[in-house]
Amino acid sequence: MSSIREVARLAGVSVATVSRALKQPDVVSPETRQRVLTAVETAGYHPNLTAVQFRAQRTRNLVVLVPKIANTFYARVITGIQQAAQRAGYGVLLCNTQGDDQVEAGYAGLVNSRQADGVIQLRAHDPFPASNRPQPLPMVNACEVLDAPPCPSIQLDNRAAARDMTEHLIGLGHRRIAMIKGPRRSPLTRDRAAGYRDALAHAGLAYDATLLQPGDFTPQSGYAGARALLERSERPTAIFCESDEMAIGALQGIKQAGLRVPDDISLAGFDDIEFARYCDPPLTTISQPAEDFGEAAVDMLIAVLEQQPLDVAHRILPYRLLIRDSTAGVGPNDGPTPAG
Amino acid sequence: MSSIREVARLAGVSVATVSRALKQPDVVSPETRQRVLTAVETAGYHPNLTAVQFRAQRTRNLVVLVPKIANTFYARVITGIQQAAQRAGYGVLLCNTQGDDQVEAGYAGLVNSRQADGVIQLRAHDPFPASNRPQPLPMVNACEVLDAPPCPSIQLDNRAAARDMTEHLIGLGHRRIAMIKGPRRSPLTRDRAAGYRDALAHAGLAYDATLLQPGDFTPQSGYAGARALLERSERPTAIFCESDEMAIGALQGIKQAGLRVPDDISLAGFDDIEFARYCDPPLTTISQPAEDFGEAAVDMLIAVLEQQPLDVAHRILPYRLLIRDSTAGVGPNDGPTPAG
DNA sequence: TTGTAAGCGTTATCAG
DNA sequence: CTGATAACGCTTACAA
Numbered sequence: 008m009s010s011i012r013e014v015a016r017l018a019g020v021s022v023a024t025v026s027r028a029l030k031q032p033d034v035v036s037p038e039t040r041q042r043v044l045t046a047v048e049t050a051g052y053h054p055n056l057t058a059v060q061f062r063a064q065r066t067r068n069l070v071v072l073v074p075k076i077a078n079t080f081y082a083r084v085i086t087g088i089q090q091a092a093q094r095a096g097y098g099v100l101l102c103n104t105q106g107d108d109q110v111e112a113g114y115a116g117l118v119n120s121r122q123a124d125g126v127i128q129l130r131a132h133d134p135f136p137a138s139n140r141p142q143p144l145p146m147v148n149a150c151e152v153l154d155a156p157p158c159p160s161i162q163l164d165n166r167a168a169a170r171d172m173t174e175h176l177i178g179l180g181h182r183r184i185a186m187i188k189g190p191r192r193s194p195l196t197r198d199r200a201a202g203y204r205d206a207l208a209h210a211g212l213a214y215d216a217t218l219l220q221p222g223d224f225t226p227q228s229g230y231a232g233a234r235a236l237l238e239r240s241e242r243p244t245a246i247f248c249e250s251d252e253m254a255i256g257a258l259q260g261i262k263q264a265g266l267r268v269p270d271d272i273s274l275a276g277f278d279d280i281e282f283a284r285y286c287d288p289p290l291t292t293i294s295q296p297a298e299d300f301g302e303a304a305v306d307m308l309i310a311v312l313e314q315q316p317l318d319v320a321h322r323i324l325p326y327r328l329l330i331r332d333s334t335a336g337v338g339p340n341d342g343p344t345p346a347g
Numbered sequence: 348m349s350s351i352r353e354v355a356r357l358a359g360v361s362v363a364t365v366s367r368a369l370k371q372p373d374v375v376s377p378e379t380r381q382r383v384l385t386a387v388e389t390a391g392y393h394p395n396l397t398a399v400q401f402r403a404q405r406t407r408n409l410v411v412l413v414p415k416i417a418n419t420f421y422a423r424v425i426t427g428i429q430q431a432a433q434r435a436g437y438g439v440l441l442c443n444t445q446g447d448d449q450v451e452a453g454y455a456g457l458v459n460s461r462q463a464d465g466v467i468q469l470r471a472h473d474p475f476p477a478s479n480r481p482q483p484l485p486m487v488n489a490c491e492v493l494d495a496p497p498c499p500s501i502q503l504d505n506r507a508a509a510r511d512m513t514e515h516l517i518g519l520g521h522r523r524i525a526m527i528k529g530p531r532r533s534p535l536t537r538d539r540a541a542g543y544r545d546a547l548a549h550a551g552l553a554y555d556a557t558l559l560q561p562g563d564f565t566p567q568s569g570y571a572g573a574r575a576l577l578e579r580s581e582r583p584t585a586i587f588c589e590s591d592e593m594a595i596g597a598l599q600g601i602k603q604a605g606l607r608v609p610d611d612i613s614l615a616g617f618d619d620i621e622f623a624r625y626c627d628p629p630l631t632t633i634s635q636p637a638e639d640f641g642e643a644a645v646d647m648l649i650a651v652l653e654q655q656p657l658d659v660a661h662r663i664l665p666y667r668l669l670i671r672d673s674t675a676g677v678g679p680n681d682g683p684t685p686a687g
Numbered sequence: 688t689t690g691t692a693a694g695c696g697t698t699a700t701c702a703g
Numbered sequence: 704c705t706g707a708t709a710a711c712g713c714t715t716a717c718a719a
């Protein structure tokens with residue numbers, strides 16, 4: 008691999024001139040510039056970016072901490088991140104963390120070891136151990152956000168979205184609305200559950216903790232949650248899952264129990280993943296601007312890194328209630344229990 | 348950020364000793380080592396990896412060129428890549444290329460600019476322009492492989508897998524078996540179509556080009572392909588899609604046409620993505636060891652980079668025919684047209 | 688407009 | 704066992 012020195016030798020100029028000819032072309036004479044360009048060509052020269060980064064004391068690389076790359080929602084967020092980063096001239100180091108604190112800390116260490124300039128964290132957890140915490144903190148927290156994030160953040164108003172969905176179900180006449188929740192610790196779960204309670208309270212409906220099922224955002228847990236709910240003596244007339252993946256599992260569980268959606272039971276998801284509209288029936292859900300999360304995260308992180316002021320440190324992105332065919336009015340046998 | 352010099356100053360030793368204390372602890376005296384470690388602690392020192400890479404003239408980073416990160420099959424491959432890379436002490440630069448030659452060439456350039464040591468290419472395309480092609484080529488081609496790859500490769504025996512699936516359908520009594528294909532240019536498409544023809548020929552069935560529909564691996568194209576096939580006067584009794592995502596779209600198309608799977612028509616996919624078993628009915632498909640592709644690619648690339656001999660330069664990974672509920676025998680009305 | 692030379696942080700070599 | 708020093712490739716004062 009030829010270095011700048013080789014080019015300088017070929018062009019009969021100093022290395023400084025080569026550098027200038029490439030980085031500030033207008034400051035060298037046209038003839039020199041041409042000679043350098045030719046030499047670059049014949050030498051097959053490519054600047055050594057590692058050397059450039061080393062000298063510049065920054066890499067223009069961003070670390071992205073993703074709990075699970077295979078999750079289709081995160082995949083969309085990542086797509087947005089990549090696009091925005093490329094546009095801004097930054098590279099992306101994608102790290103699959105499985106939500107493991109240790110692994111996250113390790114990857115966050117890329118900033119300490121100056122392999123990257125900043126971190127985009129897609130989980131509600133601070134990956135920087137108190138011991139080696141860069142100042143100012145080059146981080147942005149997106150999607151699942153800490154309660155008091157030590158950095159800029161971008162999230163959905165999960166509580167409002169869940170309230171809207173629950174109100175949609177209530178509006179259809181549902182009174183026994185179950186919820187299959189996400190991971191216990193997640194703020195997402197807490198906020199969506201809060202929105203669900205908000206809607207119940209607002210409609211004057213009793214909150215019944217036995218209508219809540221635990222889950223972990225996987226189809227398997229949705230399946231299990233649905234089966235458990237259907238075994239109750241008084242089964243719910245609607246199930247609201249905190250993610251589409253769980254709803255897809257729940258849908259299978261409901262069908263295997265011999266019930267129909269939405270005739271016998273309504274089903275709602277959250278996220279609007281690609282397969283939601285290919286479900287049978289297509290899934291009513293909340294659509295999130297996944298790619299926008301990624302773009303916004305990159306823009307804000309770069310602003311932090313380049314010490315530009317942020318107009319909003321904590322952004323809320325809009326959602327949409329997408330009513331498809333998996334939710335409908337309660338059937339004649341599912342309404343309020345007749346008196347007597 | 349403190350450098351090795353700061354640590355040396357604090358410990359009252361030379362920078363060389365600090366470096367040794369950290370990298371070859373057994374070569375410095377215990378007391379010195381202890382003093383250095385203490386100094387590292389109080390200085391909050393982290394080695395500057397950029398400097399290390401610069402000096403070592405290698406990064407221990409691998410570039411992965413992914414056509415579409417949001418594709419669930421690739422997501423699994425990536426998961427395998429990450430695991431294997433981490434185990435081997437390599438980092439991963441994940442690049443979403445959308446199958447764009449320009450973008451790929453740009454990312455492959457990370458090797459030329461020494462931001463990465465090698466490339467894992469998941470598409471049948473050589474990302475290195477002839478002009479700047481490193482020698483020896485630090486690349487591995489996995490999943491969708493070039494016909495004469497200029498580097499080690501890992502792939503499925505797509506032709507055999509498609510033949511197996513087609514034979515499964517023929518064994519069920521199907522005679523009019525349609526295929527919804529992947530992108531025209533892809534070797535995957537060509538090989539799977541070849542396997543389909545193999546099976547037809549072997550069973551003495553006529554090959555009917557009008558039973559082939561174009562597609563691009565998206566659910567949308569599967570939907571469109573299915574609708575087109577069902578409009579034929581003599582509709583097929585089975586549809587074999589070259590990917591599960593297309594099969595999921597096709598399934599919706601079939602249902603919307605008022606037909607049942609598998610009663611009226613059998614449907615098969617390819618890949619065994621997570622949602623395949625959550626389809627209604629669960630999808631018969633070919634399962635691929637996606638994570639193994641990733642791991643094998645990393646292992647082979649590292650062998651290339653570290654100039655270790657490869658026992659097999661071109662690996663074939665095993666598939667499994669997964670018979671679920673979307674394929675069944677032909678119905679009484681779907682058999683060979685009665686005479687007269 | 689161009690050249691000289693320092694310096695980024697690390698490690699390897701060589702001398703002590 | 705430890706220290707001094709050169710070198711990796713590049714950019715940028717500063718000098719010419």
